[in-house]
Amino acid sequence: MTQEYFLEVQNLKKYFLAGKPNLFSRKVKHVHAVDDVSLHLERGEVIALVGESGCGKSTLALTLMGLEKSTEGKIIFEGIDITHADEKAQKLLRQRIQMVFQDPYESLNPTQTIEEIVAEPLVVHHLTPDLEERHARVVRALEDAGLKPADIYLRRFPHELSGGQRQRVVIASALVLEPHLLLADEPVSMLDVSIRAEILNLLADLRRSRQISIIFITHDLGTVGYFADRVAVMYLGRIVEIGKMRDVLENPQHPYTKALLSVIPVPNPRLRRERVILQGETPNPIDLPSGCRFHPRCPIATEECRQTDPPYVEIAPKHKAACLKI
Amino acid sequence: MEAQLVEHKVIAKSSPFLDFWKTFSRNRMAVVGLVMLVTIILVAVFAEQIAPYDVTTSANITSRDIYKPPSAAHWFGTDDAGKDVFSNFIYGARISLTVGFFAAFISIFIGGIIGIVAGFYGGRVENLLMRFTDVMLVIPDLPLLVVIVAMTKPKLMNIIFVIGLLGWTTTSRIVRSQTLAVKSRKFVLRARAIGAGNMHIIRHHILPLVMPLLVVNAILVISLAILNESTLSFLGLGDPTALSWGQMLNFAFGRGAMSAGAWWALVVPGLGIVWVVLGLTLLGHGLEQVLNPRLETHHLMPGRPVVQTEAGNSSPILRSARPVLLEVRDLSIHYITEGKPPARAVENVSFTLHEGELMGLVGESGCGKTTLMLGLLRLWPAAGQIVGGKVHFMGRDVTAMSEQELLDVRWDGISIIFQGAMNALNPVRTIGDQIREAIIKHVAILPGDKVDDRVVELLDLVGITADHKEHFPYQYSGGMRQRAMIAMALACNPQVVIADEPTTALDVMIQAQILELLDSLRKRLGLSIIFVTHDLGVVAEMCDSVLVMYGGVTAEYSDVDTIYNSARHPYTQELLKAFPDLSKPEKRLASIPGYPPRLDALPAGCRFAPRCPVAIERCHLEQPALHRLNGRHVASCHLVEE
Numbered sequence: 002m003t004q005e006y007f008l009e010v011q012n013l014k015k016y017f018l019a020g021k022p023n024l025f026s027r028k029v030k031h032v033h034a035v036d037d038v039s040l041h042l043e044r045g046e047v048i049a050l051v052g053e054s055g056c057g058k059s060t061l062a063l064t065l066m067g068l069e070k071s072t073e074g075k076i077i078f079e080g081i082d083i084t085h086a087d088e089k090a091q092k093l094l095r096q097r098i099q100m101v102f103q104d105p106y107e108s109l110n111p112t113q114t115i116e117e118i119v120a121e122p123l124v125v126h127h128l129t130p131d132l133e134e135r136h137a138r139v140v141r142a143l144e145d146a147g148l149k150p151a152d153i154y155l156r157r158f159p160h161e162l163s164g165g166q167r168q169r170v171v172i173a174s175a176l177v178l179e180p181h182l183l184l185a186d187e188p189v190s191m192l193d194v195s196i197r198a199e200i201l202n203l204l205a206d207l208r209r210s211r212q213i214s215i216i217f218i219t220h221d222l223g224t225v226g227y228f229a230d231r232v233a234v235m236y237l238g239r240i241v242e243i244g245k246m247r248d249v250l251e252n253p254q255h256p257y258t259k260a261l262l263s264v265i266p267v268p269n270p271r272l273r274r275e276r277v278i279l280q281g282e283t284p285n286p287i288d289l290p291s292g293c294r295f296h297p298r299c300p301i302a303t304e305e306c307r308q309t310d311p312p313y314v315e316i317a318p319k320h321k322a323a324c325l326k327i
Numbered sequence: 328m329e330a331q332l333v334e335h336k337v338i339a340k341s342s343p344f345l346d347f348w349k350t351f352s353r354n355r356m357a358v359v360g361l362v363m364l365v366t367i368i369l370v371a372v373f374a375e376q377i378a379p380y381d382v383t384t385s386a387n388i389t390s391r392d393i394y395k396p397p398s399a400a401h402w403f404g405t406d407d408a409g410k411d412v413f414s415n416f417i418y419g420a421r422i423s424l425t426v427g428f429f430a431a432f433i434s435i436f437i438g439g440i441i442g443i444v445a446g447f448y449g450g451r452v453e454n455l456l457m458r459f460t461d462v463m464l465v466i467p468d469l470p471l472l473v474v475i476v477a478m479t480k481p482k483l484m485n486i487i488f489v490i491g492l493l494g495w496t497t498t499s500r501i502v503r504s505q506t507l508a509v510k511s512r513k514f515v516l517r518a519r520a521i522g523a524g525n526m527h528i529i530r531h532h533i534l535p536l537v538m539p540l541l542v543v544n545a546i547l548v549i550s551l552a553i554l555n556e557s558t559l560s561f562l563g564l565g566d567p568t569a570l571s572w573g574q575m576l577n578f579a580f581g582r583g584a585m586s587a588g589a590w591w592a593l594v595v596p597g598l599g600i601v602w603v604v605l606g607l608t609l610l611g612h613g614l615e616q617v618l619n620p621r622l623e624t625h626h627l628m629p630g631r632p633v634v635q636t637e638a639g640n641s642s643p644i645l646r647s648a649r650p651v652l653l654e655v656r657d658l659s660i661h662y663i664t665e666g667k668p669p670a671r672a673v674e675n676v677s678f679t680l681h682e683g684e685l686m687g688l689v690g691e692s693g694c695g696k697t698t699l700m701l702g703l704l705r706l707w708p709a710a711g712q713i714v715g716g717k718v719h720f721m722g723r724d725v726t727a728m729s730e731q732e733l734l735d736v737r738w739d740g741i742s743i744i745f746q747g748a749m750n751a752l753n754p755v756r757t758i759g760d761q762i763r764e765a766i767i768k769h770v771a772i773l774p775g776d777k778v779d780d781r782v783v784e785l786l787d788l789v790g791i792t793a794d795h796k797e798h799f800p801y802q803y804s805g806g807m808r809q810r811a812m813i814a815m816a817l818a819c820n821p822q823v824v825i826a827d828e829p830t831t832a833l834d835v836m837i838q839a840q841i842l843e844l845l846d847s848l849r850k851r852l853g854l855s856i857i858f859v860t861h862d863l864g865v866v867a868e869m870c871d872s873v874l875v876m877y878g879g880v881t882a883e884y885s886d887v888d889t890i891y892n893s894a895r896h897p898y899t900q901e902l903l904k905a906f907p908d909l910s911k912p913e914k915r916l917a918s919i920p921g922y923p924p925r926l927d928a929l930p931a932g933c934r935f936a937p938r939c940p941v942a943i944e945r946c947h948l949e950q951p952a953l954h955r956l957n958g959r960h961v962a963s964c965h966l967v968e969e
Contacts, residue, residue: 068520092522096522163923202918220834220835227916269891
């Protein structure tokens with residue numbers, strides 16, 4: 002029964018303390034950033050995690066990275082339970098799991114050269130005491146990230162590069178450790194459309210050439226099609242729909258997925274279509290709505306949705322959604 | 328590819344140090360301060376060579392030499408012991424500076440460590456250290472100095488230590504707040520993600536960014552230490568064997584220089600102190616400006632006067648049934664900085680905006696689209712200048728208007744929804760208050776309650792309920808802030824609203840909400856909107872016409888259907904290909920290799936040629952003209968020429 006996955010997340014919860022009990026209220030309040038998320042990933046697989054800001058997708062990534070401690074649940078990576086890994090084990094894990102951040106303008110230290118930035122992981126992990134080997138690995142990582150020839154970039158500073166080039170540097174510094182799993186947190190949302198395609202293609206190529214598994218976090222369902230095998234749609238800390246990319250894009254079941262799909266801009270005025278624009282924004286994850294957490298914004302919610310928290314319904318193999326209306 | 332390599336070489340030369348030196352040498356205050364300081368340091372170092380007399384011996388001195396006025400033999404007279412004041416001054420510089428530098432070093436070291444540790448580790452450590460700092464800060468420095476020095480032996484070493492040990496409080500506070508700021512930046516999180524430990528992060532990521540501040544602070548601490556030493560010596564608590572400037576003052580004052588009328592014995596050391604402190608202060612302030620250029624005014628301001636030129640006689644632009652609100656003809660805007668080639672941010676751009684029209688202005692970052700929009704209102708950073716072309720708003724020429732006349736156009740006629748709603752709102756004032764301000768500034772006398780009614784009306788217009796009126800920007804979500812910005816732009820009933828990337832930082836769903844709102848406002852209020860974006864997909868949903876810019880020039884301009892279904896410029900075509908198409912998700916995304924040109928180093932031929940997949944030789948040599956294809960459709964490409 003228990004199949005061993007490359008990465009398995011079981012009932013993961015991450016709550017942040019929002020208010021301590023005080024004179025006026027005895028209640029301890031929590032932000033339910035990640036609320037009972039289970040998912041698994043196979044080697045070389047790409048899964049896209051989609052949702053609006055505040056849905057907990059970035060917190061989930063940070064928890065997987067070990068940068069946030071989980072409140073409950075289990076994370077099993079390459080057969081080992083890493084939920085409560087100590088500092089030493091964490092450091093070793095960092096060589097296997099790397100992360101690419103959203104904002105390439107902020108995630109590079111302006112006082113370091115590109116070479117220093119990309120070499121930093123090697124220095125931190127004492128991997129290459131030999132300077133020449135270190136240099137060679139930096140050059141290889143930069144060229145793999147599409148900065149060719151690497152020589153012209155090594156001595157430069159982040160402010161001399163464009164946004165797309167900086168994001169490539171961030172990717173290179175994640176690649177230099179040759180990780181098995183890459184967490185990409187909105188890697189293209191700050192970039193111009195013309196540059197986005199390049200970065201997405203780069204990630205797709207890396208996955209093919211290096212067999213890296215990627216968790217691709219985005220708010221834009223439009224960009225996931227290109228290389229995700231599976232898509233998980235998150236809302237308020239929970240996965241509301243998960244399935245194979247084609248299944249989710251072509252046969253979305255959850256009203257939230259449908260709405261997200263309908264607002265993807267279509268670059269052709271002849272194809273203007275009916276959009277489902279949800280009113281309001283993701284509610285505050287401190288006081289979760291009763292029943293289905295999506296019901297206050299759901300266009301098809303009924304009384305039943307206010308009461309019952311919907312269980313997952315299997316629509317097709319590996320395709321399930323949490324909605325009472327399926 | 329070649330053009331790209333050349334460009335790399337041009338920028339590869341700059342390094343932070345060179346950049347720093349360039350700005351530094353241009354800052355007059357810093358240079359004067361540095362020269363003053365270096366002079367006095369050289370004097371101190373070469374005291375033996377410079378001083379005309381040896382101050383260590385009293386040989387050849389008689390009682391007649393006491394308090395001699397300035398003469399050829401003693402330029403600044405003699406002191407109470409008959410010694411040469413000028414020589415004393417030179418040797419005194421050595422001691423005063425030694426005390427200053429060493430004491431400051433101790434202060435900076437302690438203050439730096441406490442500040443970084445408190446800021447970086449936070450929590451209980453921070454609380455403890457900062458409360459300790461507060462206590463130290465509250466105790467008056469000078470009396471404590473006096474007490475401690477009086478209790479210890481008045482040796483120079485002791486004085487240095489005492490001054491150093493008491494002078495770190497301000498440094499630690501400044502360093503702590505800077506550390507807090509740096510700590511929250513994303514690259515520190517990135518360093519954690521690669522597995523770096525605390526020490527590594529402090530050394531490689533915190534310290535380099537705290538350093539500039541530390542240097543500026545050190546300079547001010549040095550001057551404080553020198554002043555403190557002088558005060559102590561003057562009070563008679565200095566090391567009697569070390570004749571610092573303060574000690575000179577002390578001796579002169581205590582031994583009757585005033586009654587003997589020997590002003591020189593007091594003025595010379597006094598001037599020395601003033602010289603050093605002034606030099607250090609100038610250098611400190613200068614450095615602060617150099618290292619933190621944001622202190623300089625860099626806000627939008629009325630640009631330089633317009634260089635009047637005849638507008639080019641390009642063929643008339645298609646008329647539509649609706650009246651023309653805004654007509655831009657061959658507008659060119661350059662950024663002119665002395666000693667650099669001008670950045671040709673906008674060149675020969677023309678477009679026409681009709682009443683109720685929604686135009687999309689599309690281009691990559693740095694293509695000049697924001698400059699063009701600010702140019703319509705003649706607002707941009709000081710170096711900007713309209714060097715050609717005309718802007719007609721409702722028949723009036725904006726480029727020929729006086730500043731006074733422009734005030735009528737700005738906000739009343741054309742208003743802007745700025746990019747990044749959080750930065751464009753004042754965090755310490757309520758949203759209602761800020762909208763009220765926009766109304767009062769522009770609409771002639773409205774009674775108070777009428778203004779409030781108008782605020783509520785505006786908020787309602789953008790879908791914010793009245794009970795959110797008195798909330799602060801931080802209480803608003805991203806989408807609501809953007810709505811508030813729109814309300815503010817509508818405050819004076821403008822005819823034209825420029826929306827500068829209003830949805831860029833927002834989620835797709837909120838983006839859709841804002842787009843829907845703008846579209847409905849256009850219909851309800853009859854607004855004309857210029858929607859600036861880098862995303863062709865966004866504008867397809869609602870625009871009437873689209874202007875695609877590349878590297879400061881018009882690439883293509885036409886009605887929306889033509890742009891998306893029969894684009895002629897290769898850049899437009901490539902942009903459309905780069906779009907994810909959900910119906911064919913497995914298809915590889917087309918991308919445009921290379922990067923947009925720098926506006927101060929433009930290629931000789933077509934600006935898109937280095938990245939163009941279909942460029943021919945002519946494209947690299949000759950700039951293409953704007954070709955009219957039919958009606959409103961124009962494209963600047965050699966290949967459309969037939």
